[in-house]
Amino acid sequence: MRIVIAGGHGQIALRLERLLAARGHGVAGIIRNADQSDELRAVGAEPVVLDLESASVEQVTEALGGADAVVFAAGAGPGSSAERKETVDRDAAVLFADAAERAGVRRYVIVSSMGADAKHPGDEIFDAYLRAKGAADDAVRSRARLDWTVLRPGALTNDAGTGLVTLEASTGRGPVPRDDVAAALAELLETPSTAGLTLELISGAVPVAVAVKDVAGN
Numbered sequence: 001m002r003i004v005i006a007g008g009h010g011q012i013a014l015r016l017e018r019l020l021a022a023r024g025h026g027v028a029g030i031i032r033n034a035d036q037s038d039e040l041r042a043v044g045a046e047p048v049v050l051d052l053e054s055a056s057v058e059q060v061t062e063a064l065g066g067a068d069a070v071v072f073a074a075g076a077g078p079g080s081s082a083e084r085k086e087t088v089d090r091d092a093a094v095l096f097a098d099a100a101e102r103a104g105v106r107r108y109v110i111v112s113s114m115g116a117d118a119k120h121p122g123d124e125i126f127d128a129y130l131r132a133k134g135a136a137d138d139a140v141r142s143r144a145r146l147d148w149t150v151l152r153p154g155a156l157t158n159d160a161g162t163g164l165v166t167l168e169a170s171t172g173r174g175p176v177p178r179d180d181v182a183a184a185l186a187e188l189l190e191t192p193s194t195a196g197l198t199l200e201l202i203s204g205a206v207p208v209a210v211a212v213k214d215v216a217g218n
Contacts, residue, residue: 001025003068005027008040011156017044018044019183030048031047031048033049052092060095063099070107072096075088076129110151137150147195149195152199153202155174157178164203166201168200184212
C-alpha cells in the first residue's frame, strides 16, 4: 500500500513509518518543517512539506494522490494553546478527511486519545484537547465515504514496546508505549475489517497482531 501520514515527524508517526517501510509499504509523511525531511528519509518515509493549519483542501488532496490509506497522527503538542488544539487536533483532522474523500482514499485511521469527547467539560488546556480530539473523531466517523478506524491510546510512554496490549472498545485507563501504539496502527492498516471501530489501547497480555484480529472478528 501507499500510506500517507499527517504529523509525519511525531513520535508515534516516526515509529509507524519505520514499521510500514520495513513491511514493504510506500510511506509518505506530511511535515510542516522542511528541516525534518532527513529524519523521515532515515526511517524510510518520503517527506511532504505542507502546513495543515494553512493548506487548502486542494493542496492536501494533491498530497494524497495515489494513496491507499491515510493516518492522521498530527497534534499541536504539549505546551500549545487551546486555540491550536482546535486548529490542529480538530480542524486539520477534518481537512484531512475532506481531502481523503476528494482523493478517493477510503481507509482513514486517526490517532485519538482516551477520554476524547466533544462535550468534555472543563477550562484547562487538556480539557480543550479532549474536546478537540472528540470533535475530530465525530467528524471522521460521520463520513460514509471513509472506512475509518479510531484508535484511542492510554497514557503514552517512551518505554520499550512489549508487543503485548489490551485492545478493546473500552479498556479502562492505563499506560502504553509509543512503540506498541505504532505496532497497533500498522496492524490496523493491514486489517481493513477493523473499519468502523473505535478502540482503546493500553498495555496488556495479548500480542498486537492477535489483539487486532480479535477485534476485527467482533
